Amino acid sequence: MAESPRKMFLAGATGQLGSRLVAEWIRIRQPCVVLTRRPQRVPAAWLGALGNNGEKLIEVVPGDPLVPGDWQKHLTQASGVVNLCGENIIAKRWSAPFKELLRTSRLVSTANIRQYLVEAKNPCPVVNASGIGFYGGLGTDEVDESSPGGDDFLATLCMDWEREIFGPTLPGQRQVALRTGVVLDPKAGALAKMLPLFRWGLGGTLGWGTNYTNWIHHADLTGLILHALSCASVDGPINAVAPNALTNQEFAQTLGRVMHRPAFCSVPIPMIRLALGEVAKGLITQHRVKPRVALDTGYTFQFAHLKPALEDLLG
Numbered sequence: 001m002a003e004s005p006r007k008m009f010l011a012g013a014t015g016q017l018g019s020r021l022v023a024e025w026i027r028i029r030q031p032c033v034v035l036t037r038r039p040q041r042v043p044a045a046w047l048g049a050l051g052n053n054g055e056k057l058i059e060v061v062p063g064d065p066l067v068p069g070d071w072q073k074h075l076t077q078a079s080g081v082v083n084l085c086g087e088n089i090i091a092k093r094w095s096a097p098f099k100e101l102l103r104t105s106r107l108v109s110t111a112n113i114r115q116y117l118v119e120a121k122n123p124c125p126v127v128n129a130s131g132i133g134f135y136g137g138l139g140t141d142e143v144d145e146s147s148p149g150g151d152d153f154l155a156t157l158c159m160d161w162e163r164e165i166f167g168p169t170l171p172g173q174r175q176v177a178l179r180t181g182v183v184l185d186p187k188a189g190a191l192a193k194m195l196p197l198f199r200w201g202l203g204g205t206l207g208w209g210t211n212y213t214n215w216i217h218h219a220d221l222t223g224l225i226l227h228a229l230s231c232a233s234v235d236g237p238i239n240a241v242a243p244n245a246l247t248n249q250e251f252a253q254t255l256g257r258v259m260h261r262p263a264f265c266s267v268p269i270p271m272i273r274l275a276l277g278e279v280a281k282g283l284i285t286q287h288r289v290k291p292r293v294a295l296d297t298g299y300t301f302q303f304a305h306l307k308p309a310l311e312d313l314l315g
């Protein structure tokens with residue numbers, strides 16, 4: 001009997017980044033298995049997507065990545081694994097139980113996938129989400145993948161997450177930690193939240209304006225995941241940010257210009273802290289992050305500069 005074709009495996013598919021990746025896999029006719037706790041949220045377009053020979057492209061597997069179970073059997077035949085699971089960082093104020101959920105949803109899902117791949121002796125490449133929060137909040141130094149981690153809550157979370165990603169694996173297996181910046185997408189995430197304010201003429205800087213906004217167009221985020229899956233020299237952390245980060249003030253002014261709206265407002269740091277609590281740290285204090293590994297391994301950014309990226313997203 002012919003073996004069934006090997007597929008990609010994606011956890012966290014229904015989120016901002018996962019949905020874009022699935023759309024790209026459908027476009028290039030890449031079969032995949034998607035794990036979700038909420039199969040009812042899977043778009044009809046995924047279920048109806050067909051490959052070149054009329055076969056279903058997307059197999060939806062219900063399951064909770066925090067609980068080992070039957071879903072893990074789908075890892076045995078995976079040709080590559082992408083794990084984008086994690087409770088949304090900016091969904092709520094960071095109470096102690098919510099901080100614990102931010103950690104477990106990332107560390108336990110990662111462990112359940114990595115350990116099972118070792119047991120199943122499947123040495124396929126794994127691309128696992130992480131964040132540029134790894135580098136810590138303070139300072140405006142230039143950092144790249146060789147820079148040390150920070151010491152605030154987000155940095156500690158990312159370092160523990162990456163310890164799980166780079167835990168015991170099979171010889172030759174590539175584990176990639178995707179240290180993601182602010183993914184620009186008009187449908188979800190930070191940009192979607194900013195757009196109404198700018199439309200009402202209330203757009204402007206967050207904090208003192210000199211902090212960096214390390215952005216990336218969603219098409220490049222998807223492109224980097226595909227690059228990391230296929231390029232043998234990507235092994236370890238990779239910064240998923242565009243090569244030209246801007247200060248928060250330059251970012252706001254560019255967004256205002258592209259939208260033909262003023263961007264003179266400035267939300268002072270005490271007000272951000274009052275509104276958001278500790279999560280504000282992750283938004284307002286950021287280093288300038290360079291995508292050294294992406295550039296050194298031959299990835300060509302579709303959108304290296306902010307203005308054309310925003311024109312594409314908002315045009």
Ligand SMILES: NC(=O)c1ccc[n+]([C@@H]2O[C@H](COP(=O)([O-])OP(=O)(O)OC[C@H]3O[C@@H](n4cnc5c(N)ncnc54)[C@H](OP(=O)(O)O)[C@@H]3O)[C@@H](O)[C@H]2O)c1
Binds near residue numbers: 016066189
């Ligand atoms: N978007 C960004 O700008 C950005 C920046 C830096 C880092 N990241 C990281 O990249 C990953 C994906 O980001 P995203 O923006 O796509 O996130 P998202 O929209 O919040 O989606 C995350 C996915 O994770 C799963 N999930 C959520 N809470 C969970 C929980 N408590 N237990 C298990 N699974 C849970 C969900 O899948 P189901 O409900 O389908 O099971 C959800 O679709 C996250 O880990 C995030 O921290 C994102």
